[in-house]
């Protein structure tokens with residue numbers, strides 16, 4: 001089953017949005033298979049955002065994501081990578097549609113509440129960066145057969 005890496009960023013944690021965000025993905029029908037509150041070491045932040053290292057905002061991005069605890073998660077479900085991106089909304093909250101997480105809770109691009117993998121390759125890479133194999137839990141619920 002497809003998996004993605006989602007993370008409530010430091011602004012989302014400090015604004016008490018962990019429950020709200022987890023709830024949206026649970027209600028959608030996706031399954032939480034890994035989760036932890038953690039502080040991101042600088043080296044991990046730089047590696048996670050490696051694709052942006054030449055961008056002018058890279059330093060700010062790394063400072064922000066290491067500024068306080070994040071809630072890192074692995075979610076599982078059919079098409080979860082692209083559907084989670086849709087549920088998150090556009091990168092810049094000013095362009096994110098109402099009803100999306102960034103559209104409902106964000107204002108500026110630097111502080112956009114949530115991260116989500118953007119492709120199968122990045123999902124695999126990011127899950128591997130943040131979670132040990134034994135921290136991702138395989139389990140099945142009867143109801144999965146009724147939702148999917």
Ligand code: DAT
Nearest residue numbers: 052057061090091109110112114115116118
């Ligand atoms: P996304 O998080 O939607 O995958 P991204 O990978 O392009 O977006 O960028 C990673 C993060 O970097 C993004 O969530 C917020 C920050 N960011 C992106 N563009 C920015 C910009 N022009 N100025 C400041 N921060 C930016």
Ligand code: MG
Nearest residue numbers: 115116117118
């Ligand atoms: Mg991205």
